[in-house]
Amino acid sequence: xxxAGRAGxxxxxxxxxRHNLGTVLGxxxxxxRLSRAELTTRMGLxxxxxxxxxxxxxxxxxxxxxxxxxxxxxxxxxxxxxKARSGAYVxxxxxxxxxxxxxxxxxxxxxxxxxxxxxxxxxxxxxISDSVVELMRLVVKDVEPDSVLVGVGVGVPGIIRAEDGxxxxxxxxxxxxxxxxxxxGDRLGAIGTPVLGNDADLGxxxxxxxxxxxxxxxxxxxxxxxxxxxxxxxxxxxxEGAGGYAGEIGHMPFHPEGKLCHCGARGCxxxxxxxxxxxxxIGCPPERVGALGEFLEGVHGAxxxxxxxxxxxxxxxxxxxxxxxxxxxxxxxxxxxxxxxVQDDVEAQLEVHALTAPRELVRVALPGLGGDxxxxxxxxxxxxxxxxxxxxxxxSACHDAxxxxxx
Amino acid sequence: xxxAGRAGxxxxxxxxxRHNLGTVLGxxxxxxRLSRAELTTRMGLxxxxxxxxxxxxxxxxxxxxxxxxxxxxxxxxxxxxxKARSGAYVxxxxxxxxxxxxxxxxxxxxxxxxxxxxxxxxxxxxxISDSVVELMRLVVKDVEPDSVLVGVGVGVPGIIRAEDGxxxxxxxxxxxxxxxxxxxGDRLGAIGTPVLGNDADLGxxxxxxxxxxxxxxxxxxxxxxxxxxxxxxxxxxxxEGAGGYAGEIGHMPFHPEGKLCHCGARGCxxxxxxxxxxxxxIGCPPERVGALGEFLEGVHGAxxxxxxxxxxxxxxxxxxxxxxxxxxxxxxxxxxxxxxxVQDDVEAQLEVHALTAPRELVRVALPGLGGDxxxxxxxxxxxxxxxxxxxxxxxSACHDAxxxxxx
Numbered sequence: 001x002x003x004a005g006r007a008g009x010x011x012x013x014x015x016x017x018r019h020n021l022g023t024v025l026g027x028x029x030x031x032x033r034l035s036r037a038e039l040t041t042r043m044g045l046x047x048x049x050x051x052x053x054x055x056x057x058x059x060x061x062x063x064x065x066x067x068x069x070x071x072x073x074x075x076x077x078x079x080x081x082x083k084a085r086s087g088a089y090v091x092x093x094x095x096x097x098x099x100x101x102x103x104x105x106x107x108x109x110x111x112x113x114x115x116x117x118x119x120x121x122x123x124x125x126x127x128i129s130d131s132v133v134e135l136m137r138l139v140v141k142d143v144e145p146d147s148v149l150v151g152v153g154v155g156v157p158g159i160i161r162a163e164d165g166x167x168x169x170x171x172x173x174x175x176x177x178x179x180x181x182x183x184x185g186d187r188l189g190a191i192g193t194p195v196l197g198n199d200a201d202l203g204x205x206x207x208x209x210x211x212x213x214x215x216x217x218x219x220x221x222x223x224x225x226x227x228x229x230x231x232x233x234x235x236x237x238x239x240e241g242a243g244g245y246a247g248e249i250g251h252m253p254f255h256p257e258g259k260l261c262h263c264g265a266r267g268c269x270x271x272x273x274x275x276x277x278x279x280x281x282i283g284c285p286p287e288r289v290g291a292l293g294e295f296l297e298g299v300h301g302a303x304x305x306x307x308x309x310x311x312x313x314x315x316x317x318x319x320x321x322x323x324x325x326x327x328x329x330x331x332x333x334x335x336x337x338x339x340x341x342v343q344d345d346v347e348a349q350l351e352v353h354a355l356t357a358p359r360e361l362v363r364v365a366l367p368g369l370g371g372d373x374x375x376x377x378x379x380x381x382x383x384x385x386x387x388x389x390x391x392x393x394x395x396s397a398c399h400d401a402x403x404x405x406x407x
Numbered sequence: 408x409x410x411a412g413r414a415g416x417x418x419x420x421x422x423x424x425r426h427n428l429g430t431v432l433g434x435x436x437x438x439x440r441l442s443r444a445e446l447t448t449r450m451g452l453x454x455x456x457x458x459x460x461x462x463x464x465x466x467x468x469x470x471x472x473x474x475x476x477x478x479x480x481x482x483x484x485x486x487x488x489x490k491a492r493s494g495a496y497v498x499x500x501x502x503x504x505x506x507x508x509x510x511x512x513x514x515x516x517x518x519x520x521x522x523x524x525x526x527x528x529x530x531x532x533x534x535i536s537d538s539v540v541e542l543m544r545l546v547v548k549d550v551e552p553d554s555v556l557v558g559v560g561v562g563v564p565g566i567i568r569a570e571d572g573x574x575x576x577x578x579x580x581x582x583x584x585x586x587x588x589x590x591x592g593d594r595l596g597a598i599g600t601p602v603l604g605n606d607a608d609l610g611x612x613x614x615x616x617x618x619x620x621x622x623x624x625x626x627x628x629x630x631x632x633x634x635x636x637x638x639x640x641x642x643x644x645x646x647e648g649a650g651g652y653a654g655e656i657g658h659m660p661f662h663p664e665g666k667l668c669h670c671g672a673r674g675c676x677x678x679x680x681x682x683x684x685x686x687x688x689i690g691c692p693p694e695r696v697g698a699l700g701e702f703l704e705g706v707h708g709a710x711x712x713x714x715x716x717x718x719x720x721x722x723x724x725x726x727x728x729x730x731x732x733x734x735x736x737x738x739x740x741x742x743x744x745x746x747x748x749v750q751d752d753v754e755a756q757l758e759v760h761a762l763t764a765p766r767e768l769v770r771v772a773l774p775g776l777g778g779d780x781x782x783x784x785x786x787x788x789x790x791x792x793x794x795x796x797x798x799x800x801x802x803s804a805c806h807d808a809x810x811x812x813x814x
Binding site for chain 1: 566568575576624625637641642644646647648649650651652653654655656658659660661662663670671672675719722723725726729730731732733734759760762763764765767768769
């Protein structure tokens with residue numbers, strides 16, 4: 001494989017240059033700000049090549065150079081810093097069963113503006129698209145005049161077919177084979193088709209790049225929403241599976257005589273730790289499950305029922321530890337407010353059910369990005385084409401999102 | 408990443424040549440025989456470079472050229488075939504709780520000679536090493552005079568620390584932190600230290616390279632021995648986890664009030680589908696579990712008890728399908744004779760418990776290598792250094808294994 005890559009070197013210098021341009025931009029985007037010397041080290045290219053690439057990014061309006069802020073290291077001239085210019089932005093959408101969040105996120109990963117609204121109760125994808133567009137109009141209102149919109153990313157609580165954004169199944173929205181990328185894309189007009197991702201996959205991506213899993217190669221992000229899914233990163237790469245459907249850990253068998261799951265099976269893990277189980281344990285009425293996060297924030301001290309949910313959580317996490325041997329398991333969604341209440345029960349189960357060798361290597365963590373992991377992940381997904389080829393993506397970017405959304 | 412690799416090109420032509428030499432040898436080894444034209448296509452190098460590399464392999468005694476056997480395609484001279492020369496061989500060891508198999512495997516993956524013996528009952532690693540060496544002496548007896556031994560690979564039913572072959576845990580051998588690579592290496596003397604691998608990982612590797620998973624990027628090999636483990640390949644690469652311990656799927660939680668597992672937990676999957684559960688279902692007495700494979704071969708028609716084991720197998724496989732979205736699940740070890748007896752029950756559970764999208768993509772298969780998956784995997788592991796750098800590995804190969812084993 002490496003030999004084929006090597007043999008191909010030099011066949012198209014322009015391709016390599018554009019690829020390198022995107023790679024430099026990726027480093028700047030993820031770090032927000034870093035020195036040219038650091039870029040030289042990370043890229044393995046020489047100083048003059050890096051200087052040329054940075055100058056090109058500057059001329060494209062994607063980066064700017066600044067005097068260094070860090071302490072001066074060693075002799076010689078201090079290296080110049082390179083900063084992401086946030087004038088290139090994406091729109092990120094976190095579509096949950098209990099709410100809709102839209103954010104404008106600038107290059108460098110800064111959330112510039114956000115808006116939140118309810119999900120239309122019938123979960124009609126067209127009605128949801130309308131709501132998404134209305135929230136988008138709010139967040140692009142005060143955008144800087146020379147800013148450009150370079151992509152739209154959407155996190156969906158379901159199984160997504162990667163090639164066309166078809167939602168194969170979003171059980172809690174009751175969606176079966178809904179072409180949501182196309183439906184929302186039709187409403188976005190000149191902005192173009194959005195990229196869809198599974199919510200847990202996006203949470204894993206964002207926590208890996210900017211949160212509790214920076215520098216970690218093996219990470220699991222557990223998304224506790226109405227259902228429970230996992231985003232898994234192994235050896236630094238997303239675990240995809242044959243069709244991109246991997247990570248449906250909520251539907252691991254957990255109890256042969258357990259509760260009926262909405263997927264049709266009995267005793268799936270999420271029947272014991274999903275939103276309904278948590279709600280029942282804390283006395284949150286079924287019709288208020290949409291506000292479970294707020295309910296949980298108000299709980300102090302765990303009842304025996306909630307501690308049992310914690311035990312089930314710990315036992316399932318032990319299975320993940322045995323199966324995947326991750327370095328970090330990040331608890332997102334409802335599991336984030338739940339974990340501090342039941343941490344002892346989770347750890348007691350880990351002690352019993354996880355094998356020693358993998359248990360020694362793992363830590364269970366709260367998201368470094370708070371409740372915004374999926375939102376940040378959707379933004380990262382939307383930035384990917386820009387980072388793959390900045391020149392090409394900018395050529396088709398949208399310069400007036402407000403107008404495009406109004407039409 | 409790609410840019411760094413590219414920037415490094417040309418810094419050391421000799422390194423690249425040796426790398427390419429190993430890559431050519433790898434293609435020849437896996438195919439057994441293929442045309443120079445096919446090699447040219449697979450490597451992405453030009454014809455004269457390939458001809459030079461093949462000539463070097465020939466001079467090293469690792470390959471030979473032959474008139475083509477296939478139909479002549481297109482115009483021009485027919486391409487010459489390249490065959491692996493089986494004079495370079497490895498010793499492969501499949502250490503199971505119920506027996507020990509040693510094979511001499513030639514370049515090209517052909518088992519040239521094999522010997523089988525019992526595992527010393529106390530499972531003392533030194534005694535097991537002695538038995539391994541005795542079996543090795545049997546299989547190297549009639550080796551061709553100009554053959555060279557280029558590695559030893561051992562499949563172990565346990566959790567292996569990759570860097571030094573420490574067996575962290577082999578529960579059914581009652582091994583805890585046993586330095587088996589070192590213990591066996593001391594007995595092997597000039598032959599050198601063996602490479603150890605988890606049995607299920609090796610089964611997955613072999614089935615991926617030569618068995619039911621050729622051409623498949625996402626594969627799970629389930630090893631049903633006394634315990635149950637999984638070797639997992641995702642996107643063409645082994646799923647390692649943070650410490651190389653991934654795949655302990657036998658210890659997924661399966662039943663909160665289930666049977667006590669030898670790992671100390673309750674209700675692990677392997678308590679329902681491991682050798683003891685199968686033995687109980689078919690009336691094989693506990694002291695004969697070591698011969699469970701033979702017992703199963705003699706069973707015709709499944710009792711209700713065995714069908715229940717089949718259901719548990721299917722339900723767990725459904726969890727694997729939901730979690731990992733593999734293309735193929737290969738059933739090795741005892742699961743191989745079990746599957747034909749309970750296939751209907753397995754498939755009925757898959758229908759109920761696996762989500763539609765990943766279920767549509769998966770097939771459950773018997774090993775393409777029969778009962779030899781782990782043995783072939785151990786051989787592949789042992790060949791890896793030769794395929795990484797043929798020149799360097801040959802320089803330290805053992806030319807008289809018989810003498811080395813006798814000393």
